[in-house]
Amino acid sequence: MFSYQLHHVDAGSIARRGTFHTPHGPVETPAFMPVGTQGTVKGLTRSLLRATGASMILANTYHLTLRPGEQIVSQLGGLHRFMGWDGPILTDSGGFQLYSLAECCRIREEGAAFQSHIDGRRFTLTPESSVQIQEALGSDVAMVLDHVIGLPNGRDQVADACARTIRWARRCQQAHQSPHQAQFAIVQGGLEPDLRVACAEQLVALDFPGYAVGGLSVGETPQEMQQVLEVVMPYLPADRPRYLMGVGRPQDLLEAILRGVDLFDCVLPTRNGRNAMAFTDSGPVRLRNRRYRDDPRPLDTKCPCPACEHSLGYLRHLFHAGEMLGPILLSAHNITYYQRLMTDARKAIAEDRYTEFCRDKLQGWAVKADMV
Amino acid sequence: MFSYQLHHVDAGSIARRGTFHTPHGPVETPAFMPVGTQGTVKGLTRSLLRATGASMILANTYHLTLRPGEQIVSQLGGLHRFMGWDGPILTDSGGFQLYSLAECCRIREEGAAFQSHIDGRRFTLTPESSVQIQEALGSDVAMVLDHVIGLPNGRDQVADACARTIRWARRCQQAHQSPHQAQFAIVQGGLEPDLRVACAEQLVALDFPGYAVGGLSVGETPQEMQQVLEVVMPYLPADRPRYLMGVGRPQDLLEAILRGVDLFDCVLPTRNGRNAMAFTDSGPVRLRNRRYRDDPRPLDTKCPCPACEHSLGYLRHLFHAGEMLGPILLSAHNITYYQRLMTDARKAIAEDRYTEFCRDKLQGWAVKADMV
Numbered sequence: 001m002f003s004y005q006l007h008h009v010d011a012g013s014i015a016r017r018g019t020f021h022t023p024h025g026p027v028e029t030p031a032f033m034p035v036g037t038q039g040t041v042k043g044l045t046r047s048l049l050r051a052t053g054a055s056m057i058l059a060n061t062y063h064l065t066l067r068p069g070e071q072i073v074s075q076l077g078g079l080h081r082f083m084g085w086d087g088p089i090l091t092d093s094g095g096f097q098l099y100s101l102a103e104c105c106r107i108r109e110e111g112a113a114f115q116s117h118i119d120g121r122r123f124t125l126t127p128e129s130s131v132q133i134q135e136a137l138g139s140d141v142a143m144v145l146d147h148v149i150g151l152p153n154g155r156d157q158v159a160d161a162c163a164r165t166i167r168w169a170r171r172c173q174q175a176h177q178s179p180h181q182a183q184f185a186i187v188q189g190g191l192e193p194d195l196r197v198a199c200a201e202q203l204v205a206l207d208f209p210g211y212a213v214g215g216l217s218v219g220e221t222p223q224e225m226q227q228v229l230e231v232v233m234p235y236l237p238a239d240r241p242r243y244l245m246g247v248g249r250p251q252d253l254l255e256a257i258l259r260g261v262d263l264f265d266c267v268l269p270t271r272n273g274r275n276a277m278a279f280t281d282s283g284p285v286r287l288r289n290r291r292y293r294d295d296p297r298p299l300d301t302k303c304p305c306p307a308c309e310h311s312l313g314y315l316r317h318l319f320h321a322g323e324m325l326g327p328i329l330l331s332a333h334n335i336t337y338y339q340r341l342m343t344d345a346r347k348a349i350a351e352d353r354y355t356e357f358c359r360d361k362l363q364g365w366a367v368k369a370d371m372v
Numbered sequence: 373m374f375s376y377q378l379h380h381v382d383a384g385s386i387a388r389r390g391t392f393h394t395p396h397g398p399v400e401t402p403a404f405m406p407v408g409t410q411g412t413v414k415g416l417t418r419s420l421l422r423a424t425g426a427s428m429i430l431a432n433t434y435h436l437t438l439r440p441g442e443q444i445v446s447q448l449g450g451l452h453r454f455m456g457w458d459g460p461i462l463t464d465s466g467g468f469q470l471y472s473l474a475e476c477c478r479i480r481e482e483g484a485a486f487q488s489h490i491d492g493r494r495f496t497l498t499p500e501s502s503v504q505i506q507e508a509l510g511s512d513v514a515m516v517l518d519h520v521i522g523l524p525n526g527r528d529q530v531a532d533a534c535a536r537t538i539r540w541a542r543r544c545q546q547a548h549q550s551p552h553q554a555q556f557a558i559v560q561g562g563l564e565p566d567l568r569v570a571c572a573e574q575l576v577a578l579d580f581p582g583y584a585v586g587g588l589s590v591g592e593t594p595q596e597m598q599q600v601l602e603v604v605m606p607y608l609p610a611d612r613p614r615y616l617m618g619v620g621r622p623q624d625l626l627e628a629i630l631r632g633v634d635l636f637d638c639v640l641p642t643r644n645g646r647n648a649m650a651f652t653d654s655g656p657v658r659l660r661n662r663r664y665r666d667d668p669r670p671l672d673t674k675c676p677c678p679a680c681e682h683s684l685g686y687l688r689h690l691f692h693a694g695e696m697l698g699p700i701l702l703s704a705h706n707i708t709y710y711q712r713l714m715t716d717a718r719k720a721i722a723e724d725r726y727t728e729f730c731r732d733k734l735q736g737w738a739v740k741a742d743m744v
Contacts, residue, residue: 038693040693042695044421044697045697077668296449313444315446317411320439320440325701329417
């Protein structure tokens, strides 16, 4: 039911072109998964989301178990039917939200005890319950529960969280039952090369159908993130998909693809879209800027998204008037931008010109200060 | 360029089936115009709006002159291009917003002086400037500036505002220049039958291409509104469209069609949609209600809108989770509901069964307490 097919490795790098097969269809990789945290990619109807070119999307175990609860989702036919998305869905395990969102969170060996960030209700999440929740949700890919910590952090803390992540991965694997769901392991280990390698080796020995690199985008520099990828990738099996969690900016994606990553997710395109920032080949466009007030041009003449049917002046007006349509249109644009970037990256890999492609894109973006 | 073609009058009432021709296409009447106050029907992309079945939409002179300003709209190609709507557009004159929204508004014979409800900036709006603004916007139909007052109100106040409305209509007609825009007059006169009749007669003598009934939905009962329509309609020419401004609930539309009205606009379907209320044939559905939490049924099995592709349980989740998609989907549903109601009303008139149609719909809605 699940397999990763490697089509080609770029001649000038280890960038990979592949297909990840799931029960809800194939995912052409490298791929970017839009984030549907609470069972909806914010602001996008199903048809608008489909039109962005997205194939696999992500939803969050932490959010959905708090509200509406996995039993409700299950009674309503599972996550695919609930959201109305018939393509592949990956669910995060909740590990990252325990770190970033939950209140009064206490991690013990058994699992995590925390309070809901919504209403303070007390919950526990264990490796086993995370597996059960994700099976009830019915996603195609479930992530193991990991122990995420921020960076920088002491080596002892990183080693402790890393060792716990490995023990929890084993427990998740034992608890896993559904044949319709693939379970991916998560490599932790902070910025410590030896811990990252040891973690990867031990998880690979457990033989998961896919591997993620986690615990990044939590305070480190882009260069530190790239170094971690360079350390870890050689230890991950070539016949399994590789997923860099929660990353990131367009340049982060291209740098990671260059280092062998296949899958990504990030809230950046939708979050920035809601805040009037559009991604383009020549850098970020901040739509609230006065310079656009009577600008009749579209954001991008080559973009097929519905935002690009309008003028910059109209888009600016929507944000200044506080109209919902502004966030809707820019979310659609930004996700479309990410999907087009992945399509172009896949083509560049297939044609053995990924490093040039990567360099050209980075140069275009560098015209303006930065992308975020 | 503009003409109203009367196809048929219902055998059992004065309900009319017609076509109003405009430079941006025909409007089959009776018709409901969704409200795009600030140059966007809140929450709907162009394709989502088109899919509701809407043909003519409304935008507001008051809002657009305040932000972004009619010069910006004009520089960006006019209202049709600005909004990306190639169907007919009607602009309200600002008369109602002077009454409902503007701060420190002082009406004198020359015009109105007021402060913006957004930032307190001082503006004046005269019959002539309202005409000029609407010509700059480039709508298909412009409304004359009228003097709107609330109800109940003293006869002297009503008479004064009514007389001013007639004088202003004359000034608007004199200021009107664009051959691409039709100007509709507005009958005022509160609940005073003789004032309403006198106002209608004087405006009809000025020979406008269309007539509206204004100053309703401002505090009176539905019965009082219906009585005003019964008084006014016989005085309006049969070969011109008749527009009841700012009304209203589905039952108000059907009662007004029964009394000879052709055109409507109202924020109710979008405003209520944003507040989790859906219109259906068996009355209102309030999506926040706990009873829907695990309900797998759609709102309406016959409705083609994107909300009805989902379960009630999912729609409820979206509102409880504060997700934009809830307001988007219910706005689309409610406008689709209004458009389907108008389509069915047109068919019923053509088949001489409008009174039965009307009775059946009213009975269905009466199952629950009320529609708002």
